[in-house]
Amino acid sequence: MNNKILPVIKREFLTRVKTKGFIIGTAIFPILMFLLLLVPILLSTLKSEKQQHFTVIDLTGRVYVPLVKNLADTTKKGLPVFLLKLLDVASPEQLIEAKVALSAEINDKKIEGYLFIPKTVLENNVSEPTKDVEFYARNVTNFQMNRNLENALTSAIRTLRLQDSGLDPVTINRLIRGINLKTFKVSAGGEQEDRGFTFGLTYFLVMILYMMLIIYGAMITRSVVEEKNTRVVELVVAAVKPFQLMTGKIFGVGAVGLLQFLIWSVTILVLSLYRLQIGQMFGASMADLTGLPSLSLAVVAFFILFFLLGFLFFATMFAAVGAMVNSDQEAQQVQMPLIMFLVVPMMIMIYIIGNPDSTAAIILSMIPFFSPIIMFMRISVLMPPAWEIGLAVLILILSIIGMIWLTGKIYRVGILMYGKRPTLPELVKWIRYS
């Protein structure tokens, strides 16, 4: 039987691997990874470009000067980023006029925006409503800038308030300084400071696993449908049994996906091992580079393992889908429930990553429809005990065997049927019939 499956595997593999699509797709990933590695590095060395003009209306009369001192950011060329101008306002009527005029200036792009500091920010009246500074601008979504202004204002105003109360700002600031939670990921390999990139990397890897399962699963369906549509299946089935054709197809397509996966995994590993050297090539300092996520060999190995198991499990079902339909459009409809099984883990990813050893996570990581993705999520965040992983793998393998048996029957009947899509009772008949 083996020498019948081999030509099928060979054909499925070679016809895909030799295409431009595969070569480009496989190459894009390492390039993408490389860029993703660079981005955090580059961001940390990034400085502002432009100078921004702001007008300040300061009804307290005292915030402006310290504010200017606090906004001492410089551009790449060493010029001050924030250019502030003070506007005097004597009466409420003048205030209204001024606001109108300033709005016009904003729309004419003469200034970026203006700040309005009410008198109440420095009044010590507890019963007064919120003491907010107002910021009017054309662009209010530059969170970086907003934060800069906010910090500068807070610092200036706080210092003034403290001084007004007779307290020494320097001492007080030291005493009330907040605490930053510095996270360190502990694993068998030691400790590693984490700057939020672990989440990003996990998300990225899970995304890839999810996409690969869908893309390669859909490839199987398309292949089956093409063989039906062109009727080449009739010629093939004269020489091999349908079951051999199905398994050959699954292994052939799986081999393509596996090859891509391996190329990518090696790329990730290499980038991970040499991340420090690469980062330094781009001028980042060692301080910037600590906290870059690294990948353990174990995670990469499980990445590949769960792709394989997940693919084998879903590929059989994708093949059955192809056998039931007669066109790519129909296939997309029938594929939906299958794809849902892959989407659900993605939707609850935040929960799983946050609670990787909760009961819900454990149970879900055992159900074969969800386990490839969910178990991998758990592994990349918090390595579960070996027996849990073993159990999930065992369940998956048994499910794969069962699914091959079931879908083999559907495939066998379906590939030679060109009529209407079978209803559920008809599908059962197909299974019994085989």
Place this chain on the structure above:
Amino acid sequence: MNALTVINISKAFGHFYAVKELSLEILPGKIYGLLGPNGAGKTTTIRMIMGIILPDQGEVRIFDQPNSIAVLEQVGYLPEERGLYRKMKVDEVMQFFGELKGMKKKELSEKVLYWLNRMELTEWRKKKIEDLSRGMQQKLQFIITILNKPRLLILDEPFTGLDPINTNLLKDIILELKDQGTTVIFSTHLMEQVEKLCDAICLINKGQKVLAGNLHDVKKQYGRNRIQLQYSGDAAFLSDTSLIAHYDDYGNYVEIRLQDQVSSQQLLQRALEHAEVYRFEIVEPSLNEIFIETVKNQ
């Protein structure tokens, strides 16, 4: 030993009986025609012979063995609905099918080149299937079926889509294969080809065998009551309905169908009484007519 023996096979799909207790015996080295109207059960029968579907009852024996995978390697099957992988190249497709049939690399490459040449497709060797015309694809499908020199060849509508030149080419190749000892079964609607090629035929209708045997025998069975007659003189004898069931007068000659049980000699004597007979020929009916008549009478 028969090349193919089919013993009493039946196949039902739900309540619909596609094939009912069909039996066939096909001698080796002969060309056998499997005829029948659309939906008669020919393709189902062939699929059961090939083991693609299993009969509800009955047995199929190829070269006196059950139709297992091993035996089926000696059978070449060209299905009625057929196609090829559109994006693959001609030689790649041929290689794929050759490998599926277990051919060795060297023999396969030789055969590929030989048949491409024979079928006048050599320049298309490196082209994609989708670049070929329909007729070329049909020829290619045929080559694929015979690549591994099967002992038994089953062709379902092999002539569809072929122009007269290619039809002739295919006919010649089938005869060559027969000379080399291949047994050929082909199913078709083109009675012309059957008349030219077949040694024996089987007519299937509504899943059952209605007519079978040596081609000449079958025609003889139907053949006794058609006469072509050229005469001059009194045409009165033509109106004798006790002898003549139907006639077509073409001016120069008349085509006559005798009543049942009436012998041609009776008509000759009657004609000679009043007219001069220049030509009196007992004509074999065309297979087309036999086909239509048999099917209509069922």
